[in-house]
Amino acid sequence: MASWDPGQYNRFAEERARPFRELVGRIPTGDAVAVVDLGCGPGTMTATLAERWPDAAILGIDSSPDMIAAAEPLQTPQLRFQLGDAGAWRPPRASVDVIVANASLQWVDDHETLLPAWAAGLDDGGTLAFQVPVAAYDPGFGRVAARPQWAPLLGGALTATGPRSATPVLDAEEYVRLLSAAGLTVDAWQTTYYHVLPGDDPVFEWFKGTGLRPYLDALEPEDAEAFAAEVRAELRILYPREPFGTILPFPRLFVVAHRA
Ligand SMILES: C[S@@+](CC[C@H](N)C(=O)[O-])C[C@H]1O[C@@H](n2cnc3c(N)ncnc32)[C@H](O)[C@@H]1O
Structure with a gap:
């Protein structure tokens, strides 16, 4: 499994914290x-749930041993941490009040x-809340990966992230339907953050910690x-450096589904 690097991930901690706070x-x-x-x-953000x-x-x-070690x-x-796969996680027999992802x-x-x-494991009054990139x-790096010299070498990585056809993320309407059918009241919205990032190649550095890893x-x-x-080189063209920094527009989808 691809490794996650807590240090790299934390480089943009404040930008990454904001959607978490707005979700919660x-x-x-x-x-x-x-x-x-x-x-x-x-x-770090899990700890804020304890407050x-x-x-x-x-x-x-x-699922990352490095993240759990951090x-x-x-x-x-x-507050406890555990190594595990979210895809395999199911609510315990005693119900859960809040699920955040x-x-x-x-x-x-x-x-x-x-x-x-x-949703089935949520207690009355409980909430499932998640945020994903739309x-x-x-x-932009998907188009580099699709170039003839890279596509054959990348095979599996191309289906793990990047191209729209491969992402497991659904449209907002689909989440609203799915969770309404599960008996929850759904509040969904999309926001584009215009992060202004400092330094050299900051968009590359941002995704090196997440989407570029696979x-x-x-x-x-x-x-x-x-x-x-x-x-x-591609990201420098797509996201040019300006006197104040580099603008990274990042569209995110939020879903908060509540069992009344
Ligand atoms: C972009 S980080 C988000 C971390 C944190 N939720 C936050 O808001 O700062 C994505 C995290 O999802 C974890 N992850 C990826 N696939 C997973 C899976 N199948 N089960 C559990 N965690 C997973 C990664 O290890 C990584 O720590």
């Missing part, structure tokens, strides 16, 4: 006993099956270097 800010659940954060990453629900047991789950020092009797479900398949199964979003991990080190150089 819309969760209507008052009191909670059990809260789960699926794809919790380095755990919001001080009486709840908070569990962060992530999160472990944050553990308290209230911020910027992680784009890595997990079969939302049509998964989300109703999670399905149509292509930051591509880079699929290549031999020498090829990965050459591929990275082409992606850098």
Whole structure:
């Protein structure tokens, strides 16, 4: 499995924290006993859930051993972290009050099956809240990967992320239908953040920590270097550096589904 690097991911911590806060800010659940954060990453944002629900047991789950290792020092009797696959996770027999998945479900398949199964485990008053990049979003490196010299080498990586045909992310309407059919009241919205990023090649650096990983991990080190150089050049054209920084427009879809 491709490796995640908590250090690289945290380089843009503030930009990445904002959608999490805005997602959690819309969760209507008052009191909670059990809260789960699926794809919790380095755990920094999971820890904020403990502030919001001080009486709840908070569990962060992530499939990356490096991310869980980064999160472990944050553990308290209230806040625990566990290695695990969100795609295989099902609510425990005792129900769950809040399920959060911020910027992680784009890595997990079969939302049509998964989300109703999670919804079924929500207690009355409970909420399922997730945020994903919109399905149509292509930051630009997909077109480098599709070039004839790279496509044959990248094979599997091309289906893991990037091209629209391969993303597991559904359209907003599909999530509203799916979760309404599961008996939840759904609040869905899309927002484009215009991040202004500092430094050299910041868009490359941003995606090196997330969406580019499957591509880079699929290549031999020498090829990965050459591929990275082409992606850098492409991203410099798509996102030119301006006197104040580099603008990265990032469209995100939010879904907050509540069991009344
Ligand atoms: C973009 S990060 C988001 C981290 C965190 N939720 C946040 O808001 O900062 C995506 C995380 O999803 C995790 N992830 C990817 N696939 C996963 C899976 N199948 N099960 C659990 N976690 C997964 C990655 O390891 C990574 O930590």
